[in-house]
Amino acid sequence: MAELDKKDKGDKVGNKVDKKEILKSLLRQIHEGKDVNELKEQFKDVLKNISPLEIPLIEQELVKEGISTREIAKMCDIHVELFRESVKGAFDVEELPQGHPLHTLFLENDEIIKDAEILNLLASTLIANEEKRPILGNMSDLVKELAKIGHTHYNREEMLIFPYLERRGITAIPNVLWFKHDEIRVSIRKLSNYLSQDRGESWEEYLNKIVEEVKSLSAALIDMVFRENNIFYPTLKALLSEGEWKAIKEQENLIGYYKVEPPEWESEAKPLQPYEIDTAISPEQLLSLPEEVQTVLKGQILKGDEYVVKKESDLEIDTGFLSRDEINAIFKTFPFDITFIDKEDRVRFFSGGHRIFARTPSVIGRPVQLCHPPRSVHIVNKILEAFKSGEKDVAEFWIQMGERMIHIRYFAVRDGCGEYLGTLEVVQDITDIKRLEGEKRLLGWKS
Numbered sequence: 001m002a003e004l005d006k007k008d009k010g011d012k013v014g015n016k017v018d019k020k021e022i023l024k025s026l027l028r029q030i031h032e033g034k035d036v037n038e039l040k041e042q043f044k045d046v047l048k049n050i051s052p053l054e055i056p057l058i059e060q061e062l063v064k065e066g067i068s069t070r071e072i073a074k075m076c077d078i079h080v081e082l083f084r085e086s087v088k089g090a091f092d093v094e095e096l097p098q099g100h101p102l103h104t105l106f107l108e109n110d111e112i113i114k115d116a117e118i119l120n121l122l123a124s125t126l127i128a129n130e131e132k133r134p135i136l137g138n139m140s141d142l143v144k145e146l147a148k149i150g151h152t153h154y155n156r157e158e159m160l161i162f163p164y165l166e167r168r169g170i171t172a173i174p175n176v177l178w179f180k181h182d183e184i185r186v187s188i189r190k191l192s193n194y195l196s197q198d199r200g201e202s203w204e205e206y207l208n209k210i211v212e213e214v215k216s217l218s219a220a221l222i223d224m225v226f227r228e229n230n231i232f233y234p235t236l237k238a239l240l241s242e243g244e245w246k247a248i249k250e251q252e253n254l255i256g257y258y259k260v261e262p263p264e265w266e267s268e269a270k271p272l273q274p275y276e277i278d279t280a281i282s283p284e285q286l287l288s289l290p291e292e293v294q295t296v297l298k299g300q301i302l303k304g305d306e307y308v309v310k311k312e313s314d315l316e317i318d319t320g321f322l323s324r325d326e327i328n329a330i331f332k333t334f335p336f337d338i339t340f341i342d343k344e345d346r347v348r349f350f351s352g353g354h355r356i357f358a359r360t361p362s363v364i365g366r367p368v369q370l371c372h373p374p375r376s377v378h379i380v381n382k383i384l385e386a387f388k389s390g391e392k393d394v395a396e397f398w399i400q401m402g403e404r405m406i407h408i409r410y411f412a413v414r415d416g417c418g419e420y421l422g423t424l425e426v427v428q429d430i431t432d433i434k435r436l437e438g439e440k441r442l443l444g445w446k447s
Contacts, residue, residue, distance in 0.1 A: 023046060026042055093106045097265055101248045102245070104260060108152075112149060112153070115142060119139065119143070120215065122138055147185075149221075162174035163274040165239070167305045172296055173231075180224055181224070190213060195210065230290065241272065244272050246267045247272050280304065311323060331353070334351055335354055336356075337351060338424065338426055341368045346365055347366050356406060368380065387412035392412070393411065393412045395410040396410070397409075406427065407428045408425070410423055
């Protein structure tokens, strides 16, 4: 994705020194009791001519020169307003209805900007302030909050929104954004670990390292908000239909939000999943895209994803489509045994392939009570009765078979209304699972 031009455009307020002096003057007026709302337009005049990445650096200098973080923090809301106004050339955020997924993304970015700036301000006070422990504690708490951005805001974009662009043949933008998201996730984890561990460096070296990491993370978060507000979101506004947003809205709660609680958004449109959309992009849509996106797409022949998700012989399941052969192969591939007993207590199905306890086709249709030794039938019946009454949903046991540990679980299977349909038995060898330590990530896999 093309980089946004972040060079200083400040013809009105001159160079960096001038801007800093103007900000200092305005902040002194706040210190002397003047209402920040009376100074808002003056703040905007200087802030709108400063690069988003330059503001944290100026804030740090202001702290060193004696301006309190409390007073500087009053600029955060004004800064957020400027970020909002920066996209008005493409569309007015406030024209989006409350609860619309795109409106929610903008609200979350407001919170991200505030938290990034507050984190940077805390770091700016760290070196000069004698009481460092409370500041480090506040920073640690804030970094824990920032970690939720990756699980909510970024995750919704990656899982719910990127597929709609990819289906249209636009893959570069999601790839770059996801890469940047992961860089931020790593930075947050790194800073969190650093704040929670004694690395053995000298106190001064430790604090300087924290400040360096904070400045880097704060800049990355602000840069991502700028990219999203000015490039990504206007692109989505131009391309996605109401039906697509309706489908996204219906799935948002499965992932969650960053510091906002959006209301319901009602739409009469039919929800459209990525595989259901018309992948063609009209000339009008292309011309309405941000200039940076048009540059990326220039000269490309956009070919939508033509893969047909639902085949003729597929069985439609709640969350996808599978053929008979695929279903059989999946059950044979499971690294555990599955047996299903229906509500009449009859064995209806067992998985092939990997098995710990042997099963033969002769068991199909057999009462489950007759599949157990007579001495344990009363326990089987107690479990089934508890499942049928709704008293219990799970029963689990584990046994030692030689050197192997076997985990046996029974699950009540219910329909969407909670009615009992049967019982699922899952048997798994957990010996090797119990030995796992540390972590092994996907990127560490070797062929």
